[in-house]
Amino acid sequence: MKQKIGSQNVLYPTPVTIVGALVNGKVNFLNVAHIGILNASAPHLISLGMGKGHYTNIGIRENKTFSVNILSQDKMVEMDYVGIVSGSTTDKSAIFDTFFGELRTAPLIQDCPLSMECRLTDTYETRTHDVFIGEIVATYADDAVLTEGKVDLEKVKPLLFDRSSMMYWSLGHAEGRCWSEGKKYKKT
């Protein structure tokens, strides 16, 4: 039996990211899981759906740069923490060791398996959210999460977000090969 459950968004889980920006000259971080992938070709475009009230938005608008960092699930406490305190009242600059890359104004997290430096290319505004669209300029990966030069999610152990349960989830296992499993399909 099916239930109609309103106009609920059930497009989960999504990866939890820590977004870095300079706000009023200071390094700041925010937990963002309302992400998007716009295309699958260069320049690679991704989006962040961020409530307009967030302090981080000010820095992204000002510098037109931001970073998107993927941390491992053992950093769940830090990841959640930067989402529950605001940079307007709490200094979050020392929670992570940071470095700067090509863009100079997008703080990246050092102790972090994967980071992307992004240049803001557009902002899609909704009534309540700034959807920041960024071009990925450079990607950094820890040696420890690469297998034969490729990012290995089994090693990354990303944290995932689900709004229905309001819980963070771990990733399971590789189950099958894309553009291959479908060949087993037989019409009945």
Add this chain to the structure above:
Amino acid sequence: MKQKIGSQNVLYPTPVTIVGALVNGKVNFLNVAHIGILNASAPHLISLGMGKGHYTNIGIRENKTFSVNILSQDKMVEMDYVGIVSGSTTDKSAIFDTFFGELRTAPLIQDCPLSMECRLTDTYETRTHDVFIGEIVATYADDAVLTEGKVDLEKVKPLLFDRSSMMYWSLGHAEGRCWSEGKKYKKT
């Protein structure tokens, strides 16, 4: 040690969805994992980043409606299959049992734990992709995946996509509570 790995998109995994549309009057389905969440308030807006060459895009542009269906991982073969054959040459209308909801032109999958009916509100165009932005008009959930009226991902068993490995992944387990785990953070 960090490696710079180009401008690679590592914003994965994302949920594998089966997008339904009527194309030239016939039910069609496509596998789409390049999704996005734009906001966290009504009207709920989600996006689909779909290569311009896809047959399904024609129907979404024509009817201005589509469905986004979340299937369980035991349907991996069917999910992959609709992504490797095109509706321009293969009739995909009978792969799933379908029904129509409020919008009348967005085919929904019957044997599927979660489905969203969407009205196209905008199209964000990139050189290679149509990013369809839809408002979620109605959401359908199977009783079997609800726990106390809430969507329970442990029961949904969604399939996740990762572009680095080109593999489908399963979901792991609930690891901690959002907006709560961070309270354990102590500055060092």
